[in-house]
Amino acid sequence: MLQVSIFQTLQNNLRGVDFSLLLVDVMAIAEEVDSQLAQAMTSYVAESKLDMLPVHA
Structure with a gap:
């Protein structure tokens, strides 16, 4: 959106x-x-991968 605004x-x-x-x-x-x-x-993908890991209590 920022690039579109700049170029517009x-x-x-x-x-x-x-x-x-x-x-x-x-x-x-x-x-x-x-x-x-x-x-x-990159941060989003890394966080998504962490969310998919099994939780061990």
């Missing part, structure tokens, strides 16, 4: 944006969002 905002402001200055920053933001999503998914 850029699209809505194409006339006032200097992409020669902005492109590197947008790519860095996209990479960070992807990294955080990957970390969240």
Whole structure:
């Protein structure tokens, strides 16, 4: 959702944006969002695997 919002905002402001200055920053933001999503998914999968383990009291 964050990436969609960022790119929608850029699209809505194409006339006032200097992409020669902005492109590197947008790519860095996209990479960070992807990294955080990957970390969240890794944690989710790890937690799901723990939930599937038998409980011994």
